[in-house]
Amino acid sequence: MVDNVEEKPVVLVLSDKINEMAEIEDHLPNNGFDVITASDGYEGLLIARKERPNLIITSLKAKRMSGAKLAKLLKFDKKYQDIPIIAIIEKDSKEELEKIHALRIERYVKRPIDYDNLIMNIRNLFSESEIGGFIEEALL
Numbered sequence: 001m002v003d004n005v006e007e008k009p010v011v012l013v014l015s016d017k018i019n020e021m022a023e024i025e026d027h028l029p030n031n032g033f034d035v036i037t038a039s040d041g042y043e044g045l046l047i048a049r050k051e052r053p054n055l056i057i058t059s060l061k062a063k064r065m066s067g068a069k070l071a072k073l074l075k076f077d078k079k080y081q082d083i084p085i086i087a088i089i090e091k092d093s094k095e096e097l098e099k100i101h102a103l104r105i106e107r108y109v110k111r112p113i114d115y116d117n118l119i120m121n122i123r124n125l126f127s128e129s130e131i132g133g134f135i136e137e138a139l140l
Helices: 018-027 042-049 067-075 094-102 116-126 134-140
Strands: 008-012 033-040 055-059 085-089 109-112
Touching: 008 018, 008 042, 018 042, 018 116, 033 042, 033 116, 042 055, 042 067, 055 067, 067 085, 085 094, 085 116, 094 109, 116 134
Parallel strands: 008 033, 008 055, 055 085, 085 109
Antiparallel strands: none
């Protein structure tokens, strides 16, 4: 008997706020995604290299290693640079957007997270043939 179970996209989630990570972990499976969580950027880096998730959602701050450092290490490594990243930010100031752009992060969501918006961003990333342009447009 052949199993026709379709694989769900895997999303690695890292947040400096435990409640926020739990909420994301609750919302994503209901929308067709498997979730892996990491407690900090260092653990996230190890998981990303081992599991190679389809997407990473990370706050830019974290203990031991920040989400920003995680993004930098992955986006500037040819083996992992194609994994899309959505950053969780406090405010969409010009400084935050410039930081996200410099890190080559494809999308961002502001706190408090609008989960419908997050799911829309995830679906758009998976449906786009070429990822990018979103942050660049926001900086103009």
